[in-house]
Amino acid sequence: MTQTNVSLKNYNTFGIDVTSAFFSEITSEDQLISLLHELKNKPFRVLGGGSNVLLTANYEGHTLIMKNKGIEIVEETDEEVVVEIQAGVDWHQLVLWSLEQDYGGIENLALIPGSVGAAPIQNIGAYGVELKSVFQSCRAIDLETLTHKVFYKEECEFGYRTSIFKTRLKGKIILTAITLRLKKKPHQTKTNYGALQDALKGKQHTIQNVAAAVMDIRSSKLPDPKKIGNSGSFFKNPILSIKLFEEIQKRFKKIPFYPEGHDRVKIPAGWLIENSGFKGKRVGNVGCHEKQALVLVNYGEATGTEVLKHAELIQKEVLERFNIPLEMEVNLL
Ligand SMILES: Cc1cc2nc3c(=O)[nH]c(=O)nc-3n(C[C@H](O)[C@H](O)[C@H](O)COP(=O)(O)OP(=O)(O)OC[C@H]3O[C@@H](n4cnc5c(N)ncnc54)[C@H](O)[C@@H]3O)c2cc1C
Numbered sequence: 001m002t003q004t005n006v007s008l009k010n011y012n013t014f015g016i017d018v019t020s021a022f023f024s025e026i027t028s029e030d031q032l033i034s035l036l037h038e039l040k041n042k043p044f045r046v047l048g049g050g051s052n053v054l055l056t057a058n059y060e061g062h063t064l065i066m067k068n069k070g071i072e073i074v075e076e077t078d079e080e081v082v083v084e085i086q087a088g089v090d091w092h093q094l095v096l097w098s099l100e101q102d103y104g105g106i107e108n109l110a111l112i113p114g115s116v117g118a119a120p121i122q123n124i125g126a127y128g129v130e131l132k133s134v135f136q137s138c139r140a141i142d143l144e145t146l147t148h149k150v151f152y153k154e155e156c157e158f159g160y161r162t163s164i165f166k167t168r169l170k171g172k173i174i175l176t177a178i179t180l181r182l183k184k185k186p187h188q189t190k191t192n193y194g195a196l197q198d199a200l201k202g203k204q205h206t207i208q209n210v211a212a213a214v215m216d217i218r219s220s221k222l223p224d225p226k227k228i229g230n231s232g233s234f235f236k237n238p239i240l241s242i243k244l245f246e247e248i249q250k251r252f253k254k255i256p257f258y259p260e261g262h263d264r265v266k267i268p269a270g271w272l273i274e275n276s277g278f279k280g281k282r283v284g285n286v287g288c289h290e291k292q293a294l295v296l297v298n299y300g301e302a303t304g305t306e307v308l309k310h311a312e313l314i315q316k317e318v319l320e321r322f323n324i325p326l327e328m329e330v331n332l333l
Pocket of ligand 1: 046049050053066112113114117118119122123124126173222223231232331
């Protein structure tokens with residue numbers, strides 16, 4: 001059912017209070033297609049859990065929230081299962097389901113907010129694992145032809161916090177379901193990430209223990225959006241050529257880095273922001289979180305424009321100090 005003039009405050013984890021002139025919750029693909037026929041040539045946009053967006057203004061169009069549910073095993077062998085999950089399923093609920101079934105592969109991605117349908121958009125990742133490692137395919141509606149399409153992993157152009165859906169196909173498709181390949185026992189867990197190794201000391205590396213450790217670490221260092229509005233990491237960690245990095249390293253000897261392939265390095269954006277003086281600093285209604293400078297927070301009544309202005313100030317200062325441009329990870333809507 002379509003509602004009008006709906007506040008989106010509870011539909012984005014930043015807690016930004018803007019309205020959408022029209023608003024519908026989508027519970028099936030059929031409903032989506034018939035609504036899209038009605039909306040031909042009218043403005044609309046799609047949201048999942050609203051945990052990776054910054055809403056900067058009231059919207060005169062139609063906001064569609066994906067709420068189609070369902071998890072189904074579509075193939076099974078002795079070693080693995082292929083699972084189809086509808087876009088409106090909550091990502092963390094899927095991780096909990098996989099742990100209950102003892103299916104491995106997404107335990108490191110526990111507690112990432114948002115919907116399953118948005119997970120491929122930026123190829124969600126945490127603690128050394130990205131969605132692409134278990135991803136098989138996704139179903140989508142092509143917004144020009146209003147027909148179904150299937151995208152296999154090779155076509156999705158997954159990269160660090162990106163995919164074809166965030167670049168060339170942005171605004172051209174709506175994902176309705178994804179299929180993942182999850183492993184049965186014996187599991188090969190990925191625990192070489194520093195903090196994870198420490199948290200697992202003396203414990204068996206079962207998928208359940210890995211997920212519990214990830215949840216503990218995340219809860220201790222990331223602000224809970226239910227208590228303080230935020231969208232997780234606001235910027236991507238910049239990736240630089242070794243040549244450029246070495247020039248910067250001459251001036252900033254302590255700059256941390258991680259090899260990215262053989263000719264590039266990744267720099268933690270949080271370190272750059274912290275060393276530009278923003279960590280824990282509040283400016284009006286916005287600021288950078290006291291434990292993780294990469295997370296911009298809304299102290300209550302911030303507008304999207306205030307958050308954006310603060311983000312732009314951070315970009316400017318980091319560029320001036322380190323000569324490194326910061327790219328936003330969050331989607332501006
Ligand atoms: C506290 C916190 C921690 C986080 N930690 C991580 C982390 O560790 N790793 C990580 O990768 N991310 C992290 N994030 C970011 C976020 O959780 C993910 O990007 C998540 O996948 C977003 O899902 P969503 O449903 O909320 O997407 P939304 O914010 O609703 O949408 C994001 C974008 O995808 C589009 N979109 C949404 N659904 C669809 C669809 N079905 N079809 C087409 N387009 C769609 C939207 O239009 C928008 O452009 C974190 C966020 C928070 C708040």
